[in-house]
Amino acid sequence: MKKNWFRTASIIVVFLVSIYYLLPLVVKSQHKICDIEFFYQDSIKIYEVKGYEYEIRSYEFGEEFDNVITSVAIGDSVTSSGNLSDDILRGLNLPTDFDYTQNLQIHAKIGDKISKVKLPSWFSQKQLKLGLDLKGGMHLVLEVETEGLSNAEAEESVRGAIDIIRNRIDQFGVAEPEIRKQGAKRILVQLPGLKDASRAKDLIGKTALLEFNLMAKNEDVTKTIETLDSYLKNNYEKFAFLKEIEEEEVSAVEEALLESPDEEADTIKVDTTLVEEHNHIFKSLISMYESALVVKPENLKIFRKLLKLPEIKEIIPSGIKVLLGKVDPENIYGTRQIYFLYEQVELTGALLEDASVRIGGGESLSNANQPYVQLQFNNEGARKFKNVTGQHIKERLAIVLDNIVHSAPVIQDKIRGGKAQITGNFTLEEAKDLVIVLKAGNLPVPVHIIEERTVGPSLGSDSIKAGFKAALIGMIIVIIFMIFYYRLSGLIADFALFCNIVIIGAVLTMLNASLTLPGIAGIILTIGMAVDANVLIFERIREELSAGKTVRTAIDNGYRRAIITIADANITTLITAIVLYQFGTGPIKGFAVTLSIGILASMFTAIVLTRAIFDGFVTKKARKTLSI
Amino acid sequence: MKLFDNLNIDFIGKRKITFIISIVIILAGILSLIVNGGPKYGIDFTGGTLLELDFQPNDENAKPIEIQQIRDILATQGFGDAEIQEFGNPNNILVTIKSGIEIKAQKSRLIKILQEKFPEYAGNKDVSRFVRRSEHVGAKIGEELRGKAYKAILIALLGIILYIWWRFELTFGAAAVLALFHDVIITIGLFSIFGREINLPVIGALLAIVGYSLNDTIVVFVRIREDLKVYRKEKYESIINHSINEVLSRTIITSMTTLIVVLSLFLLGGEVIHDFAFALLCGVIIGTYSSIFIASPVLVEYYNRYSKKSKSSKKLRR
Secondary structure (H helix, E strand, O other): OHHHHHHHHHHHHHHHHHHHHHHHHHHHOOOOOEEEEEEHHHHOOOOEEOOEEOOOEEOOOOEEOOOOEEEEEEOOOEEEEEEOOHHHHHHHOOOOOOOHHHHEEEEEEEOOOOOOOOOOOOOOOOOOEEOHHHHOEEEEEEEEOOOOOOHHHHHHHHHHHHHHHHHHHHHHOOOOOEEEEEOOOEEEEEEEOOOOHHHHHHHHHOOOOEEEEEEOOHHHHHHHHHHHHHHHHHOHHHOHHHOOOHHHHHHHHHHHHHHOOOHHHHHHOOOHHHHHOOOOHHHHHEEEEOOEEEEOHHHHHHHHHHHHOHHHHHHOOOOEEEEEEOOOOOOOOOOEEEEEEEEEEEEEHHHEEEEEEEEOOOOOHHHOOOEEEEEEEOHHHHHHHHHHHHHOOOOEEEEEEOOEEEEOOEOOOOOOOOEEEEOOOOOHHHHHHHHHHHHHOOOOOOEEEEEEEEEOHHHHHHHHHHHHHHHHHHHHHHHHHHHHHHHHHHHHHHHHHHHHHHHHHHHHHHHOOEEOHHHHHHHHHHHHHHHHHHHHHHHHHHHHHHOOOOHHHHHHHHHHHHHHHHHHHHHHHHHHHHHHHHHOOHHHHHHHHHHHHHHHHHHHHHHHHHHHHHHHHHHHHOOOOOOO | OOOOOOOOOOOHHHHHHHHHHHHHHHHHHHHHHHHOOOOOEOHHHHOEEEEEEEOOOOOOOOOOOOHHHHHHHHHHOOOOOOEEEEEOEEEEEEEEEOOOOOOHHHHHHHHHHHHHHOHHHHHOOOHHHHEEEEEEEOHHHHHHHHHHHHHHHHHHHHHHHHHHHHHOOHHHHHHHHHHHHHHHHHHHHHHHHOOOOEOHHHHHHHHHHHHHHHHHHHHHHHHHHHHHHHOOOOOHHHHHHHHHHHHHHHHHHHHHHHHHHHHHHHHHOOHHHHHHHHHHHHHHHHHHHHHHHHHHHHHHHHHHHHHHHHOOOOHHHO
16 A cells, blocks of 8 residues: 555656646747847837847737847848847947937747746746757867866866857857866867857857067068078978979069069069079069069968978078968958068057947048957057057058958057057958957967867758657557557557656756757657557566456566566666767767656656556456456 | 467577578678778768758759769869768758868868859858758867777677676676677678768667667566576476567567657658668667577577586576
């Protein structure tokens, strides 16, 4: 009797827990998805969050938005999307004095998360999460370069990198990002529901080392080129890859010189006969274009290769460095500028106080409607900036980001107040991302992406559909088969199967685990295996019945003997599921989790739940026969 | 309703035949592995880049794209080692590049080229729509994952031997694990024969097969354990044969329900887990076969050769 009391209690507990965790999901998924679009002034009230005012309520629907995916637009150029939270407005990078009552437009997709039926607040606030492979999103594994660091330093730098990456992602605006350490020097980044994967990836990996260097004077440039040329001439045989370019290079340079006869062109005299004797190899890689030194796209590869060689790095006169300019977004395979800079760093990004995106107001032709980045240095930075600009009037100061020169304006006057601008061919996205990175700080060490998996939203929803279809059809056939083969008892087993799936869903929600595609496969496999426990019991009962036992005894004996088998068989399967969990990453873990929960749930439903049903059934009517 | 009643099929007596069948299948798999130079690993284990691209034409009536066109374009653009195949339906194209070179930076170039060269299929699509899925695994991490995968399988097998040793006896554990090896090796062989790739989810499936096949084997073993106590006077061989027959209907029914759902997963579950479902499908069939025709007959074989004479291994008869 005592045992029965325990059994009833456990069934009730499992039942209540399942309702607690699953009802919110069922209630909320009853609603259709609809799109609404409304303008600031007619439907939302003011609501203040971190400096931006907006409200998350629409009177038209009379409903509260609950983490609805929305996009916010100003006109049709500037948009931001994400969960309706302060991230989304921050994503717009509105100037603080922006009058958004006029033209801020909010487009909201109200999805399955809106509920008309309001559940009491003591119901579970958790909801079954979907994995990246179903929801869409990005999974990254980064490795931090820790070579040459002591263990303590390495640990410190990994932690620092995590903080900065988290900072950057927070500013980028992704809902529920997951960033954590994996092993000694790896960082796992999961960004569910992310749309622009490549942008986020760039943002994470960027070192954003901002430096200001003065450009080298003409005589130093000439000296550098000459030094390199004479070195290359003397060591021509050492660099086999130079041979393949030589012939065409001569003509390329000639062409370039014909195109742009310029006052500076005399620094790059090309004598074809000399080139053939390898006198001006380095010079031949460079051409002139609109008074700037450029490298033609076909020479770019060799140019880069050359500059990377340690011998060449050593040969470049001390105090000088050669860098490439930024890629022109309009013409990404075009020529690239090259810059000869003094190595001394005048200022760095560490002295920044603030950075923001601005759009050129048309003060000059070149900056009209062009995004640029406004920098504000702190006191120390402002002082240094004032000194540098004061001492080098009429010289050019290069703004170098990650060893790429973004622009090199001529210093017109001493600049006070510590304000500077980075201009030069930014797209709006690039400018925004640069600001995020500058504000969040530099990564203490370089990080490399060693694993990346991105799933687009369309594949995710296809996978959900396919997975559920497979599960549903498989389940229906199994249910029909069980009823056909075991009659009423089969129906009981089917009920147990249903409970099983409910329990899996509830436990997944409870554990905050996400449902992945292999996870659905795990559930499908469980459907097949869950009936196994019941099949074992039913076969035993049949054996007992055919041995002439009464219904009562047959059930008792059948259960008693089958339980041993069920336990032995399931525990071994559980061992493999646990190993799988230990080994697995991401989706595979999902498979291991649903399989483990499924095994435990099927043991519970078969041993406890169906037993209770059978017992109740037999005692009530004192049956002489059993439909099995 | 009963499918099987009072069966008495002589499984044990036919063990030589089934052993030979298994050996032939295993050898065929191994031969295929040798010919193909080892298992065909996916990028999870070799490192590389994979892109699933949506080439749904803008014009609904247009014909789906010809793969050869994509292949030609990519070959001229320096992606000669890219493997291009249809994935699930003619509009879904899978591009795989396994070469050791750092392809990461080239990925956006590849996408751009395809969008430029095939405007009527990919031109005005948002990149996030055009690229349904993209995966990049560094060569180093691929190697690590491979090591981890095999380690996981070995640890699982070891855990199983220990558990069965404790619950039954060592011979049973060894026989069960032998049957599991049999299942895993045949599945890997079949993957090689059918030219399918072994990726991370497939390893998961292999472990699930181990779990499933074991489940079947244990059910038979439990019955053998019981019967050894009941029929003390009977011959070892005939007890085991009797046990197999007793649980046969359960074995068939459970295999059938599992097969139904796995088949449904294989046919309807979508292209992404097709390899995974294929592994499960092979596993369920082979696992059922091995628990009847391999695990238990191996027990008999072992008993006849060693335990019979030494009179040891009587633990379970007590």
